[in-house]
Amino acid sequence: MQNSSNRAVILLSGGLDSATCLAIAKSQGFVPYAISFRYGQRHRIELERAASVARHLGAADHIIIDIDLAKLGGSALTDRNIAVPKHQSVDQIGSEIPLTYVPARNTVFLSYALAWAEVLESKDIFIGVNALDYSGYPDCRPEYISAFARMANLATKRGVEGNQLTIHAPLIQLTKAQIIERGLGLGVDYGLTISCYDPAEDGTPCGRCDSCLLRAKGFSELGSIDPALK
Numbered sequence: 001m002q003n004s005s006n007r008a009v010i011l012l013s014g015g016l017d018s019a020t021c022l023a024i025a026k027s028q029g030f031v032p033y034a035i036s037f038r039y040g041q042r043h044r045i046e047l048e049r050a051a052s053v054a055r056h057l058g059a060a061d062h063i064i065i066d067i068d069l070a071k072l073g074g075s076a077l078t079d080r081n082i083a084v085p086k087h088q089s090v091d092q093i094g095s096e097i098p099l100t101y102v103p104a105r106n107t108v109f110l111s112y113a114l115a116w117a118e119v120l121e122s123k124d125i126f127i128g129v130n131a132l133d134y135s136g137y138p139d140c141r142p143e144y145i146s147a148f149a150r151m152a153n154l155a156t157k158r159g160v161e162g163n164q165l166t167i168h169a170p171l172i173q174l175t176k177a178q179i180i181e182r183g184l185g186l187g188v189d190y191g192l193t194i195s196c197y198d199p200a201e202d203g204t205p206c207g208r209c210d211s212c213l214l215r216a217k218g219f220s221e222l223g224s225i226d227p228a229l230k
Contacts (some may be wrong), residue, residue, distance in 0.1 A: 004121035008168075009113045010034045012062070014049030015195045016215055017128035017171055020183035022057050024170045025126045027186050033120060034062040035113055039105070040070025040078045045194060045203045052192045065112050075102040077197060084198040086208035090217050093210050097136050100197055100210065106139035107148065110167070114152050117165065121158070126168045132175050145169045176218030191227035205229070 008030035010022045025032050036050040047064060054062035069078050076082040076099040085099055106129065113125045129140040138144065149167040153159035171179050183190065195215045196205035205212050205228065219226045 005123070006031045007060075007117075007120045007122040008032055008124040008126055009117045009120065009122055010059070010126045011109055011113055011128065012036050012050045012054060012059075013128075014046035014051075014053060014193060015128075015211075016176075016183070016190060016193050016218075017130060017179060017195075018050075019053045019057070019128075019188050019190070019193050020179050020186070021126050021128035021168075021171060022053065022059065023183055023186040023188045025124075025168070026057060030124060030126075032057070032059045032126075033116065033122070034059040035109075035116060036062070036064045037067055037109055037112070038064055039067045039102075039108075041102075042077055042080060042084075043194070043197055043199055045199060045201075049192055049194045049203075056189055056192055057187075063116075067108065067112075069102060069105065069108070072103065076100050077102050084206075084209050086198075086206065087210070087213060088208065090213045093213065095136060097138065098210060101137050104139070106137075106144070110148055110152075114156065114165070118156055118158050121163075123158075123163055124166050124168060126170070128171050129169050130171045130174065130176075130179065132173060140172075142169070142172055145172065175221075176214050177221035180218045180222060189227070191230070193228060 008025050010032045012018045012034040022032050034054045073079040076084045145167050152165045195211045197209040197211050198206045
């Protein structure tokens with residue numbers, strides 16, 4: 001059996017950032033346990049991509065948790081009556097919190113990751129949030145990650161017994177181009193990932209949602225083409 005001190009729970013959406021995060025965790029000597037969520041999102045094809053990424057990068061395990069956040073609504077990602085915002089360029093992305101924000105999503109996801117980490121006797125959780133090239137989500141900021149870590153160590157048996165948990169957010173201060181460059185250096189196959197909020201049934205990205213535009217900007221700044229589009 002693997003040494004529990006080397007186990008890390010990785011939030012894996014099937015997108016570019018979370019795939020890079022998994023690769024970073026593995027490069028740092030952690031044994032990655034990937035967790036994904038079927039939460040009522042319109043882009044459920046990301047779960048197929050998450051499974052492919054988990055296999056490609058050698059996750060020790062990959063589980064998918066069912067949570068129906070669509071029953072709550074309030075987001076273009078979970079309510080098909082709300083259109084996903086589309087733009088012609090990154091310059092058109094506003095500074096306000098967008099309609100694609102899913103209320104409390106990262107808090108819900110991290111709570112499940114925290115529970116699994118306790119079961120695995122792991123002291124490490126990795127999440128691929130980013131505070132630079134992102135769409136304005138409040139739960140992608142450094143202060144949020146720090147606050148959740150403090151809560152996690154107060155709220156868990158292992159935490160109060162002295163097994164302090166660390167929430168790793170290695171991408172939080174990187175641009176999208178820097179994230180891609182880091183991932184390529186670690187062997188991430190970005191052709192396996194999907195970042196689009198509103199893809200076609202076959203997984204073809206829309207090319208105009210915030211996530212598509214930010215991803216395209218990252219590859220463009222590196223002078224390369226997104227392999228998912230080839």
